[in-house]
Amino acid sequence: MTRLYDLVGQTFGRLTVLERSRNEKGLSTWRCQCSCGRITEVETARLRSQYTRSCGCLKADPTEFKRPVGRPPLYNIDNYIGQEFGFWTVIGFSHRDERSRNQHWVCRCRCGAEKPVNSTNLLRGISTKCADCADIESRGAQNAQWKGSAHVPGTYVTSLRHSARERGIEFTITVDDLEAQWVAQEGRCAYTGELLGFPEVMNARGMIRTDFTASVDRRDSAVGYVPGNIQWVHKVVNIMKMDLPETVFIEFCVKVAKGARAANA
Template sequence: MARRIVDLTGKRFGKLVVVEVAGRDKHKRVTWKCLCDCGNEVVIRSNNLRTGNSESCGCEKWAKNKTVRNLTGEKFGRLVVLERDNSITGKVYWICKCECSNQTTVWMGHLVTGHTKSCGCLKNEQKNTVPKRSSAKTQRWSVYIRNINGNKCMLCGASENLHAHHLDSYLENEERRFDIDNGVCLCQRCHWKFHRRYGFGNAKAEDFHEFAGLPPYERDLIEIIDVDEALKGRKPKWFKEALEMSEEPTDLGRVVKLILNAKNLGDLKEASFYLNRFVERSKQK
């Protein structure tokens, strides 16, 4: 016999007022459409309302998280933090003044990790002072690194599209540019995933060792994010190539579905599996 639904319509739970029954979730539990004091509508299960697990649409949690580290006055590379940019919601951004007098807005994560050190002027200067990587000396170093690694990617074992990766950044470590102990062999895909996670131009050896120690599915997460971006029209190169070569991108569809509905680590591992199978099948087309 079905249990009688306790009508919660009109009742208040924290910042939420119940508007109407929304239906049932995949586990057949009753859900309610609620209106938050901030104006957002959200669908929440009965038990989460009654136990106090959900008392807002999420804005309450965001308000608590506003007590983030105050970076005002701190210096990161060439940037001095002036104030927080409150016009951007979600991630925390800071307005900074560069030594060259330009102002720029930077995500907090990029500041504290050293990913962003200037308004862009530092990168422009480095372009003019760093020797071209196409030099004969660079090429010899690159060939040597690939050879001593058996012409295989150290992370996935691939033997095609190989790159010689500098453990300590080529840009910031002039004395180690041609050090044979400062290089590892990576395939194009793994090389790209590393730099998408740790940035370009200021990576360190410890970053690579951390990356190499991650489980494969976690290294794939950066590509999973790009699948999501691809849906919005910002297709990365690897995605375009794979999509063009694949006649039936079923696995990609599964990846997208798993990302959008991910509930736990298992879902992300499964997304990683289908993503890799999609790429491998595309190569065989």
């Protein structure tokens, strides 16, 4: 038996329901007034799913024609939020294609990139990662800069390189440089001596999952990511150091430690 809804007085996008219009073949239609003043008739399913949110005037205003990220439509019984498909993690609902009726979900790749992905491509394994990560994987050993090492995941190298580009910082180190520095420091923070880790590498070895604590620091912040100017530190330490010269950073760390001891004495 078809369930009947009373939508009179409710608002869906720019539409306010005035009255029930007709009911043909189990499809209820409602007479609605758009905020622009026009009157239009809309089926129940299109209103409740917010598939139709105006008389058509929204199409001329693309900046507002967006469904809030993270809110799946009411007509959709599938909800993939939180699920992982390869490198992708679904973080919200994007939209439903008007022609194909396919759902598109906002996905975040391991490298941090986000984009809407067709649910069919997710379920069939057609899309498992962002274009950059897919390109890196396809190159493999042909480009050492884009290949992970024993301790450093390729996704981290990708993220570091992209971040340097966006900030206009020189980046000439390779994954081999990062691996060599890691081994030289025995996987410990250059300033605190704490063990560092990457969850991806730990999981691959079957070890207990750890927090993402490793971060690459430039000893001289005036110089880019070049051989001889990098060291591994705890990510919290890197946040504290920011662009300070190493000598200034250490000087203030000593002052903070002395101040803390004096305050607790």
